Amino acid sequence: MLAFRLAxxxxxxxxxxxGRLRADAPERARRLFAAQLVAPDEVTFLAERGRCAVGVLxxxxxxxxxxxxPSRYGYVASVYVVPAERRRGVLHALLDAAAQWCTTRDLDEMRLHSAADNDVxxxxxxxxxxTVVEHLRTRAVPRSR
Incomplete structure (x- = not known):
């Protein structure tokens, strides 16, 4: 699953x-992912085909x-499906599992961020x-001289 996040x-x-991936991202991701796996207010779903991992959410x-x-909602993140498995229902199955998890927590809305340049x-x-309801904008902070 760690490999999927970096991919x-x-x-x-x-x-x-x-695109600003840090040089030490693999080490940082390992620690971050370990903490997320035991967090009581989140869940990670792994999709498999046969005995091979093909996606994560x-x-x-x-x-x-x-x-x-709503004051509380489900936030979907770190979604990745192996390229060869895309358009084969993997994302749909992962999202269905997340929706069921949200239902058990009495959450009635899911949100996510997606990259504006990712048309597919x-x-x-x-x-x-x-649906798109918000845009994230960035701007560099000018440096004083």
Missing amino acids: LLREHAGNPVY RCMESRGSPLLD GNAAWDALGF
């Missing part, structure tokens, strides 16, 4: 945010603004019922 980042090497309970509904991925999320 996901490497697929977006040209992205202004995800992480879902966590997140808190929104106390001024807005965004088309998949659209087909799975997600």
Whole structure:
């Protein structure tokens, strides 16, 4: 699963945010992933075909603004499907498992972030019922001289 997370980042090497992979990312990812696996408010689903891992999806309970509904929602992250397994129902199965997990926690909405430059991925999320409701923007902070 760790390899999938790094592969996901490497697929977006040209992205202004995800393309800034640190040299020590594998070591950091190992520690981060270990902590996420035991976190009580999140779950990681692994898809297998036969005895081979073909995809991963992480879902966590997140808190929104106390001024807005819903105050809690499921946040989908770290989604990766092996390229040869794409368009074969793996993502759909992973998302169904996440939706069931959300239901058991009485969460009635799921959210996720997707890279704006990932046309294929965004088309998949659209087909799975997600809609764009927000844009993430970045800007470098000017340095004083």
